[in-house]
Amino acid sequence: MKNKEAKRAYDKIYNQKNAVKKRAQNAAWRNANKEKMQAYRDKWKLENPEKHKSALAKYRAANLVKVRAATIRCHKANPKKYKADSRKWWLANKPLTKIYSQRRKARKITNSTPEQIASADAKILQMLSARKTLCAYCSKEFKTSEMHVDHVLALARGGAHSAENIRMACENCICSKGDKILFLEWRPPQPLLLPL
Numbered sequence: 001m002k003n004k005e006a007k008r009a010y011d012k013i014y015n016q017k018n019a020v021k022k023r024a025q026n027a028a029w030r031n032a033n034k035e036k037m038q039a040y041r042d043k044w045k046l047e048n049p050e051k052h053k054s055a056l057a058k059y060r061a062a063n064l065v066k067v068r069a070a071t072i073r074c075h076k077a078n079p080k081k082y083k084a085d086s087r088k089w090w091l092a093n094k095p096l097t098k099i100y101s102q103r104r105k106a107r108k109i110t111n112s113t114p115e116q117i118a119s120a121d122a123k124i125l126q127m128l129s130a131r132k133t134l135c136a137y138c139s140k141e142f143k144t145s146e147m148h149v150d151h152v153l154a155l156a157r158g159g160a161h162s163a164e165n166i167r168m169a170c171e172n173c174i175c176s177k178g179d180k181i182l183f184l185e186w187r188p189p190q191p192l193l194l195p196l
């Protein structure tokens with residue numbers, strides 16, 4: 001027992017003393033074998049797609065500032081590619097883009113709390129999951145993809161970006177309502193089917 005403890009203590013000191021040396025050795029080896037390292041990493045990524053994805057997400061979450069800076073650097077170096085990529089992503093992630101564009105607008109205009117914004121995100125996702133939706137104002141049914149997210153009390157009029165303040169509305173209603181205050185400055189085309 002005593003010996004075991006002594007060995008552990010000795011190993012600890014030895015490792016501490018040699019940590020710097022070991023790190024330098026490892027770094028030197030990696031530097032001298034860059035291609036080998038890259039090939040190894042590529043192979044691992046291919047064989048462990050899920051692990052790679054979660055490791056990447058973990059790294060990104062822990063290094064937000066660094067990742068953001070690298071992304072901006074990359075965009076500046078390849079403006080054309082960035083534009084094409086972001087367009088492609090935008091088209092492939094329509095539900096998400098609806099959330100993001102609404103959220104960006106909300107951040108600019110209102111003082112919605114993070115909790116309110118999160119509740120709005122969840123509600124938009126839930127609303128977009130339906131194939132067809134009733135317009136909150138004219139009560140007609142539309143394909144969800146043709147609907148718009150509307151703030152009952154417009155952001156520009158002090159409305160919050162929160163689950164309670166968002167509804168799905170059709171193009172006609174949203175265009176005619178605009179930023180007007182419901183019932184005071186704008187009346188829905190017919191009495192509401194569902195209470196707001």
Ligand SMILES: [Zn+2]
Nearest residue numbers: 135138170173
């Ligand atoms: Zn409508």
